[in-house]
Amino acid sequence: MILDRFAVTDQVAIVTGAGLGIGRSIAIALAEAGADVVVAARTKADLDEVVARIEETGRRALAVPTDVMETEQLEHLVAETLRVFGRLDILVNNAGGTAPRPAMTTSERYLHHALHFNAIAPFVLTKLAAQAMVDTAGGGSVVNISSRVADMVLTSFVAHGVGKAALTHLTKNVAAELAPAVRVNAIGVGAIATRSLSTVMEDEQMHADLVERTPMGRAGDPEDVACAALYLASPASAWVTGTVVNVDGGSTIPAVQIPVPPLEPRGT
Template identity: 45%
Template sequence: MILDKFRLDDQVAVVTGAGRGLGAAIAVAFAEVGADVVIAARTRPELEAVAEQIRAVGRRAHIVAGNLAHPETTAELAAAAVEAFGRLDIVVNNVGGSMPAPLLNTSTKDLRDAFTFNVATAHALTSAAVPLMLEHSGGGSIINITSTMGRLASRGFTAYGTAKGALAQYTRLAALDLCPRIRVNAIAPGSILTSALDVVASNDELRVPMEQATPMRRLGEPADIAAAAVYLASPAAGYLTGKTLEVDGGLTFPNLDLPIADL
């Protein structure tokens, strides 16, 4: 049955930034198709709530609370997965972000911090995970969460867009270095209704124009990204590596312009 190829039965996944939003949705979706999940984020109460959802579908959850802005902290998650569950099959590098700002208000430190949080953390966990994947599972799947702003241009996203663009290229390079036993792919979300868009979701004057500027005429749901992650992690995507799935409602240009004036 083709649906069997989308199962992750008895596999072990690590998902960073899993206390809410996309990370939480991905972690729960993995559990729903049979995986045990190590979930990591800064806030333990949020992780406890996600762990409860994972256990409710009959799978195991292991919580690691910590500041994932530090690459050395993310690197430790690979060993934590093997210690908790005896193996490691899937890594989702979801943690990241950066506040928008005009270019002239973006310092070199801002750019460096964005690169560290979005790219160096992913590399730290990936490089720690790969030897353990090979030793305990024989292979695996790594998924990086990039962004539509890594390929589109809009004012205010110098640091964030540059870092996410770098993560997309990192995905392509890592895939070649690690094939054929480890697959490395990415998901580039568009505008997804997580807490980051709470202001938009509750304001028709902001939300409606964004919806109209999106070819699918709606904003995304976390489940849209979780479904893509299940596919990339599963045997169904066994012939796919080095690619980015653009789960963005068909965007070819940004659907929200920040109010940054001309010079």
């Protein structure tokens, strides 16, 4: 049966940023497809709710509060996964994101943080996870949650765009090095109706602009991304690596533009 290719029965997955939104939906989807799931985020209360939801599917879950900016905590995350479950098959690097800020008010420190959060942390965790996958399961799959901002011009998103562009490029390069044992792919996420998009969704004009600019006529749902993540994590994509699957409702232009004040001469 072709649907069997989408099952991840008895596999073990790590999902970062799993407490809310896209990460939560991906973690639950993997459990519904048969995986035991380790959920990581900074807020334990959010993780506890996701663990309960996963256990309702009949699969096992483990919450490991983690700050992905700290390498020692990433090492602990992988070690705990192996201690409890004895193997690792799937990694979803979902933690990331950077608040919009005009280029002229974006500091070097802010840009460095965006690059670390969106690309360096996933890179570090991918290396740790890939070795664990090969050691315990003979291989596996890494899914990086990137963004369409990586290849679109969107005002006030220079830091976020740089971080996600780096993640996309990292995906393709690491995939070439880790094949054939470990597949590495990414999802280019468009405008998804999560808490981070609440300002747009609650503003009548901005929401209308988003709908008008999106061929599918709506914002995405976290489960839209979860479906793509399941495909890339599962044997259904066994001959797919180093690619980016865009989940963006067909957008070819940014769904929303943030007004930026013009650059004026400084006073003397």
